[in-house]
Amino acid sequence: MFRRSLLGAAALASLTTLVAPVTAQAxxxxxxxxxxIKLVIAFPAGGPTDITMRSLADNAAKVLGHPVIIENKPGAGGTLPAQALQTAQPDGYTIAQIPLGVFRLGYTTKINWDPIKDISYVINVTGYAFGVVVPTNSPFKTWADFVAYAKANPGKLTYGSTGTLTSPHLTTEIIAQQAGIELQHVPYKGSADLMLAVVSGQLMAAVDSTGFAPQVEAGKLRVLNTWGEKRLPKFPDAPTLKELGYDIVQNSPFGIGAPRGTPPEVVKRLHDAFKKAMEEPSYVATLAKYDMLPDYKSTADYTKFAQDTVAREKAIIEKLGLAKPQ
Structure with missing residues (x-):
């Protein structure tokens, strides 16, 4: 009996040793x-992404009770924040914007991590309103003019985007393929540099989110088309791609991810805080300045969206002949 008591005591002590850290962790x-909390975003300060995400972060901070600090990490087609998650601690204190380019990364470059398995998807928050713009003194008054010049001058029409393999770049290449034209792409790190290049005449055209609106309203740029389901109220004379005969709608949804292995309780806390932040009128108003809308997806829905998008992007990359050599 004495031996059994000792064994029982030892087992209880061992169980207590195991349970205590779990309880403390919980x-x-x-x-x-x-x-x-640090929120890493994929584009430079001062652009539409930066401004809208700062509004969202400020609202989330009020819910969480601690600051949400923005860190800008532009370049590499918007994929640097997702890569930063691969070396961050899975404790919820480093999170990142996940642009659509992350889902095609594995097909275009060699990486040692998986965009699905190695990111904890928290919440999708919004997407962009895109369009093609040219300087107001451009001879391209309409999209038909743009296409006609490109057909007569293969590879000579230059256009810029916010980076190689971003949604604006790839979608433009799909449009060009369908239109039977060849364009010359020039990548930039963000909207500010891109707008400066097209306004100054260094580029013949630019493809971007509607961060170009101030330049259009100032009479420096003209919108040739937009990429949403419907025309944008801000640019009622600009036709959609669908109106021009292309079966394309592109708004490039993006959200927030955390490192793989982030505890579900932490993911839920982040999700709930950012969902409430999305519903604040101040955030909705900031989005509206750039013709963006809230686009909520729960943790489960956003994870499923990521899985589906990885499969879809593979087909696009292969169609454009941009897949990395095996």
Whole structure:
């Protein structure tokens, strides 16, 4: 009996040793966050993404009780924040914007991580309103003029985007393929540099989100088309791609991800805070300045969206002949 008592005591002590850290960890997650959170975004300061995400972060900070600090990490087609998650601690204190380009990364370059398995998808928040713009002194008054010049001058019509293999770049290449034209692509790191290049005449055209609106309203740029389901109220004279005969709608949804292995309790806390932040009138108003709309997807729905998009992007990359050599 004495031996059985000793064994029982030892087993109980062992169980207590195992349970204590779990309980402490659960308590720690219950108190999350207890310090500032870093949100890494894929584009430079001052552009539509930066401005709208700062509004969202400010709202989320009020819910979380601690600051959400923006870190801009532009370049590499918007995929640097997702790559940063691969070396971050899975504790919820480093999160990142996940642009659509992340889902095609594995097909275009060699990476040692998986965009599905190695990111915890938290919440989808919005998407962009895109269009093609040219300087107001351009001879291209309509999209038909643009296409006619490109057909007569293969490879000579230059256009810029916010990066190689971004949604604006790839969608333009799909449009060009369908139109039977060849264009010359020039990548930039963000909207500010891109707009400067097209306004100054360094480029013949630019493809971007409607961060170009101030330049259009100032009479410096003209919109040839937009890429949504319907015409944008801000640019009622600009036809959609569908109106021009292309069966294309592109709004490039994006959301927020965390490192793989982030505890579900932390993911839920982040999801709930950013969902509430999305519903604040101040965020909706900031989005509206750039013709963007809230586009909520829950953690489960956003994860499913990521899985479906990876499969879809593979077909696009292969169609354009941009897949990396095996």
């Amino acid at each position: 308590q720690a997650w219950k108190n999350f966050p207890d310090k500032p």
